[in-house]
Amino acid sequence: MSIDYELDRFIKPLRSKNSQTPNVTFQPRAYQSVQRGINLIANVIRPTLGPLPRVVAIDPIVRGNVKPEILDDGGVIARRIVALPDQDQDTGAMFLRQVLWRQHEQVGDGTATTAVLFQSIYNQGIKYIVAGGNPMQMRSYLETGLRVILDELQNRAVPLEGQQRITQFAETICHDAPLAKMLGEIFDIIGEHGQLEIREGRSRDLEREYIEGAYFEGGLLSRLMFTDPLKCRAELEDAAVLASDLSIQDPDQLVPILRAVIEANLKSLVVIANEISEKALSLLLVASRDPAQFRAIAVKAPTDIGGQAALLQDLAVLTGGRAVLSAAGDTLSNVRLENLGRARRVWATTEHFGVVAGKGSPRALRAHIAKLRAAVERAGDSQARQKIRERIGKLIGGSAVLWVGGISELEIKARTELAERTAETLRSAIMKGVLPGGGASLLACRPALQRMADQAKELDKRTTFRILSRALEEPTRTILHNAGYRPSEYMGKINQAGPGFGLDVRSGKIVDMAEAGVIDSAGVLTHAVHAAVSSAALALTVDVLVHKKRPEMSLEP
Amino acid sequence: MSPDVDQAQDLVYALAASPNFATDGVCFAAHQSGLHRSDDGGRTWRSLFDVLRLEALLSATSVALSPSFESDGAVFAGVPGGILRSMDGGKNWSTALLPPPPPFISALAVSPNYANDGIVFAGTMEDGIFRSGDRGAHWEAWNFGLLDLNVLCLSISPDLAHDETLYAGTDSGVFRSTNGGRAWRETGFPAEAAPVLSLAVSPMFARDGVLFAGTESCGLFYSEDRGQSWQRVAKRNIPRTVNVILLSPRFPQKPDILVLTNDALLVSRDGGRSWSKRGTRAELKAGTTSVVAPSGFGQRSRLLVGLADGRVLRV
Numbered sequence: 001m002s003i004d005y006e007l008d009r010f011i012k013p014l015r016s017k018n019s020q021t022p023n024v025t026f027q028p029r030a031y032q033s034v035q036r037g038i039n040l041i042a043n044v045i046r047p048t049l050g051p052l053p054r055v056v057a058i059d060p061i062v063r064g065n066v067k068p069e070i071l072d073d074g075g076v077i078a079r080r081i082v083a084l085p086d087q088d089q090d091t092g093a094m095f096l097r098q099v100l101w102r103q104h105e106q107v108g109d110g111t112a113t114t115a116v117l118f119q120s121i122y123n124q125g126i127k128y129i130v131a132g133g134n135p136m137q138m139r140s141y142l143e144t145g146l147r148v149i150l151d152e153l154q155n156r157a158v159p160l161e162g163q164q165r166i167t168q169f170a171e172t173i174c175h176d177a178p179l180a181k182m183l184g185e186i187f188d189i190i191g192e193h194g195q196l197e198i199r200e201g202r203s204r205d206l207e208r209e210y211i212e213g214a215y216f217e218g219g220l221l222s223r224l225m226f227t228d229p230l231k232c233r234a235e236l237e238d239a240a241v242l243a244s245d246l247s248i249q250d251p252d253q254l255v256p257i258l259r260a261v262i263e264a265n266l267k268s269l270v271v272i273a274n275e276i277s278e279k280a281l282s283l284l285l286v287a288s289r290d291p292a293q294f295r296a297i298a299v300k301a302p303t304d305i306g307g308q309a310a311l312l313q314d315l316a317v318l319t320g321g322r323a324v325l326s327a328a329g330d331t332l333s334n335v336r337l338e339n340l341g342r343a344r345r346v347w348a349t350t351e352h353f354g355v356v357a358g359k360g361s362p363r364a365l366r367a368h369i370a371k372l373r374a375a376v377e378r379a380g381d382s383q384a385r386q387k388i389r390e391r392i393g394k395l396i397g398g399s400a401v402l403w404v405g406g407i408s409e410l411e412i413k414a415r416t417e418l419a420e421r422t423a424e425t426l427r428s429a430i431m432k433g434v435l436p437g438g439g440a441s442l443l444a445c446r447p448a449l450q451r452m453a454d455q456a457k458e459l460d461k462r463t464t465f466r467i468l469s470r471a472l473e474e475p476t477r478t479i480l481h482n483a484g485y486r487p488s489e490y491m492g493k494i495n496q497a498g499p500g501f502g503l504d505v506r507s508g509k510i511v512d513m514a515e516a517g518v519i520d521s522a523g524v525l526t527h528a529v530h531a532a533v534s535s536a537a538l539a540l541t542v543d544v545l546v547h548k549k550r551p552e553m554s555l556e557p
Numbered sequence: 558m559s560p561d562v563d564q565a566q567d568l569v570y571a572l573a574a575s576p577n578f579a580t581d582g583v584c585f586a587a588h589q590s591g592l593h594r595s596d597d598g599g600r601t602w603r604s605l606f607d608v609l610r611l612e613a614l615l616s617a618t619s620v621a622l623s624p625s626f627e628s629d630g631a632v633f634a635g636v637p638g639g640i641l642r643s644m645d646g647g648k649n650w651s652t653a654l655l656p657p658p659p660p661f662i663s664a665l666a667v668s669p670n671y672a673n674d675g676i677v678f679a680g681t682m683e684d685g686i687f688r689s690g691d692r693g694a695h696w697e698a699w700n701f702g703l704l705d706l707n708v709l710c711l712s713i714s715p716d717l718a719h720d721e722t723l724y725a726g727t728d729s730g731v732f733r734s735t736n737g738g739r740a741w742r743e744t745g746f747p748a749e750a751a752p753v754l755s756l757a758v759s760p761m762f763a764r765d766g767v768l769f770a771g772t773e774s775c776g777l778f779y780s781e782d783r784g785q786s787w788q789r790v791a792k793r794n795i796p797r798t799v800n801v802i803l804l805s806p807r808f809p810q811k812p813d814i815l816v817l818t819n820d821a822l823l824v825s826r827d828g829g830r831s832w833s834k835r836g837t838r839a840e841l842k843a844g845t846t847s848v849v850a851p852s853g854f855g856q857r858s859r860l861l862v863g864l865a866d867g868r869v870l871r872v
Contacts, residue, residue, distance in 0.1 A: 188740065279630055362707065362727065398701040
């Protein structure tokens, strides 16, 4: 949990006065204050939008010798703003902050786009409401307009394929050519669901390794089981795999399984369990006394709080066996030979074990992966999505490890975080495609909204679509402004050039953005638009602010 | 033929012919008894593994030649547990062992641009696909995304140097790689029609995106969109099992297709709408396993057909 969150819990109650009467703010002050709060957060994040962003320096919460934080990530910047002194303004600021943080958590990028879209819709909307517009009607029309924009974006998205294009896109996210090149190669191989571990490296360079097969956390339970003691590694061929979460105490329980495996002429057995007693381990070592004939090893079941059974299930599908689970009432006495999985090769170290060429049914494996892919789409939060994705990654035949190097520890840490953020956006882009970047694809949605505005008979409807259409210009204007251009000089030229065109702020030329390699992840952009429009629509309906007062609290216990 | 093997069991797993067959008459046959070479268009054969002085029989389960065989003499032969490589047309051999347990090499495919890139692929039963980037000296498994490691056939785009595309037929469908065999993705091939025993990519693949797939029990399929969607070629005309598919070198302008079933050779001159038999039933009754058409499959061109009894027919 972040330090900011902890501070939130303590500081906010301290601000309140010791009174039980709630503070209530009515219009017009409620609109003005919420708008100020929203504009404050949005204006802090605006400079970070685009390929030539400006950075935001944030004073540390605890002063001392700590330097200000230099940030260019809208989500993190929003998170650092803990509270505003004015309670009414704070309500608006915290509303937008929450929207941006959720965007950051769910897709890892697009927060600055969300902020500028939200700000533009809210500011225009408030102006219209104050002039007599109906906020509830506006909300409904904003949602209609949102569907139109999302359809337009979806229709324009094209797949992101090939190492060169993935690299090009990665560079637009991380602005680090060597890192982009490495991630381009990795994602071209592992695909959108592939397992990628990003670790802090020990050298100055970036390094990567591809690992064949699937591997899990959970190492050998006895060092006597190494087949290569120098490498601290055991390697088995043609292995039977018992995937369980049992605690095996009695060695006699293992005897029927060992006998069945040996009688089936299998060369080796891997026992996966949560715990195995010394006596049971000794039995496996005795059974391996002639390794040329037979070898048995025991490894710790993969540890994943709340997810161990699922990982064992995956392992069972991969190897064609059955997961033997204590929660299902399974014991070793009801395990038969056909319940054991098979693999061409199994390896284990003190920390991990891996399965290469599991002999599970390919059809069952494909069906299982298809189910997991559908579950990724349905998963509510990023952590759940991440876990399912890791499970898919283990099943697709290989994984990659990227070691991120740098000159100093600080640089390595920052670059590792950048690599993680870029990887998350790449996954989304490979999964959902890409769109012309620099705001060009949002500009291309305006004609559809304009047509709807022209056809609308009601004023609220017409105005709402126009507000949305104007808001879609805002990301482009902001990108131009941040890069040092005057938006008013270029917007006309961009509009004349046609859909998909924009100003490449690096070259200063108006180009077909997709052809020039200026692209956005369709997943990130649609999420950003969805978050901005639906949240702004809700914010516009806020009429009264109520601040509850809590008794004064002390930091002392 | 090796004296240890009964002719009735000396199955011909695969055939390969020199790109210059019309003039040099060189062809190779991968038998259960080892690899054999003919220098007279398939009339007489001699064993190539004799030079290895092996104590036990070594089966050759697949064979492939370099597209520039005439100049480089490169021959690759899949044997249990590894791949043999000769750079002099089969006189001398070097061995590359694959990780144990010994895989069965079911298919070998050489890059059309082998002279420059030195890339060779090996499909295996149970261990997926191995790739060599140094003319077969070293091999590495590249199975990212290959959800079925039982590979039955491989087919490479003629434009591999640019599109880096190749296909693998497996027990459960067709997989495609668009990065030179380093990662694989499922195609839209219907899983219920698998296993896929044979694949053939159009010589104009870069332009037309056409490929054919022959199955074990559901006949012949084709795709016009690089494998995203598939249609079955008329059910009535094609038997259920399609072991090999050959396309005319001038396909689709000359839409000739030849398919080898379990006991027949069928030729279509109209892109698969109608089919006629080639060869007599008596000739092929032993069961057919492989075919090559080194001079095309026009009416007068000779085909080499491998039989289950170890013979290679000139049809």
